[in-house]
Amino acid sequence: MSMNSTNRTAAIHVQEPYDAIVVGSGMTGGIAAKELCERGLKTLVLDRGVAFEHGTSFVTEHVPPWDLPRHGRVPLDQQRDEYEIQSKVYLFDEATKHLFVKDSEQPYKQENSFDWIRANQVGGRSLMWARQSYRWGPQDFLANLEDGHGVDWPIRYEDLAPWYDYIEGYVGVSGQAEGLPQLPDGNFLPPMEMTAVEKHLKRHIESNFPDRRMTIGRSAVLTQALNGRAACHYCGTCERGCSTKSYFSAVSVSLPDAMATGNMTLRSNAIVHSVIYDPETNRASGVRFIDAETKEMIEVHARLVFLCASTLGTTQIMLNSKSSEFPNGIANSSGVLGRYLMDHHMGLIAGGRTDEYNDRFYNVNRPNDIYIPRFRNLGGASKRTDYVRGFAYQGSSWRSGPGRAASMAGIGADFKHSLRDPGPWTMELWGYGECLPKRENHCRLSETETDQWGIPQLIINAAWGDNEKAMRKDCLECAGEMLDVAGFKDIYIRDNIESNPPGLAIHEMGTARMGRDPQTSVLNGFNQAHDVPNLFVTDGACMTSSAVQNPSITYMALTARAVDYAVRANP
């Protein structure tokens, strides 16, 4: 198949070559850009989103609810017609909706329900991420080898550990060292504090279950100043942007650092169509992109190409990069490109209430949760016979606010004044589970439908399997017993699997996996395409298994490591 069949424009503009091209400017693209630029490479960063800058683009930062026309609500018709998928995200509201794509303008096909959550601007989802930052443990890089699901990782924890050190030092992660082998400690800023009720739960969990630990979330939010960035002021709405740079985002941290080198050219509204393959040299010679505003098709060339366009964005570009040598997508001699799509499964909720600690309270919206690290299938007595891998919990406690009045009896002055006191405490745990890499969970290109730029739409087909479902049962039971042993009342446990299809955890990964064998994987241990040596993929697409930890810090560590390799090896 020739590229010409998918080019809509007759004239292709060719730009001057760069040393490196980075596609995507979010969590991993920002790090790739910074690392490449700091090593002196003239780097072009392309992002399909609109231009977005630290400070000036944070138009809703600190805007109080009464200054939002509907006090935060997005019209229901608009949610349904324009943001059918994006509106399912917990932080989608009147102050953030401009940060998400309109599903109506950027459609994709779902053969099973898959919520593809996408950002609308330079910096990508790094602006709206939940900032939880956990290292993978040694067991996570061995999991596929040991239980036979998926292929073996080409790297081990020790390969990545120094890069975790490096990235944590740059990003700024607050947290508590715990000495747990399955959740290695890192280069932490001082931890945030737990509430009285969280401390209570922690005491009871740890005294009743020797294998379980509860710790404060490890969060990419500064608890003390770092590299000219201020400590958090606890306004509570990080996702609107942070003018003090107190949480890590590409917009506020990595892209400005890349720009400061003088080596970065950043182009927004650049819809990358495909990677250009040169059969003479067996290299990626550059990329083609469409200017979203002029619709012009542009070619640009470079020595190195880094794809950091998000898991599915990257794979869509690779699948669309067809040549006679790679008729099914660039670097896809293995045929696994698009396959082994994963996400963490969630929608596992357990909670309870307590009448104790009514004399305790808190003074801010902590941009962080508590965390109960994985404790199943870690050897010895933790071994399960009903499923492999494991789960972890995030969680939080709070005293209800005046909103509780909507379901309370009463009106009038006494009713009003009773709401001046905080309500009772609730403690909730939210389970997140590992997802096995399965061949049938995949994405591919539509043969009939294209988007507004003439690029084939992505078809996504993924579903939770029996292993995930068995794990969910145990996860909820364990959560219930921990709340029970701590004396919580009115305990509820809910499995919301139906409203949490793959995708909604926004930890989608896989589809261009790393591996040792070029016949069963797309990338080697340095995120380098087995088939095309100057093509690197360092976003979530590269992942060989999902573990259970929130993945961004791992993606960033892999990215920094891959850039270091690429610049040294100069493939």
Added chain:
Amino acid sequence: MLGGALSASTLSALVSGCSTPAEEGFTPSFLSSDQLERIARMSNAVIPDTDTPGARVAGVHRFIDTLLAEYHPRPEAETFRSMLDEFTSRHDIDALSDEALVKRLTEVDRLWSAGQEDRVWAGIKQWTIAGYYTSEVGMTQELRMMPFTEARMDMPRSEIERTWA
């Protein structure tokens, strides 16, 4: 003098002594000015003026008009409008003095809290709470906004005057 010739708002003004039922300088987007005034009276019965202003001063009725005009799909909003008119007429809201209105709504709330379905009352009460405690009055005069400050996640309740909106 009695009968259909007398508009509801005129009647309301006569009975309750309220001479400016509609708001000066504010034109509702969805509700009629009579309907807006009824919502304002009812929401102010839920959250009245005390040592801090109540729902009317906080603009809760305007917020509810905005929700009906912009947030809810038009068919839903129209359904609410008809139910509101039926509710108003069934409870003879316009004829009630403010004091009598509070008495009547206390009974309506008691039945609703006991489990009797009442979509109009549920809407008015929930929107009043949502609107008041996200208004400037509700968040800064009645309650407090969380400060931007160092975090203390486990502190004595007594050190905080009123809870956070």
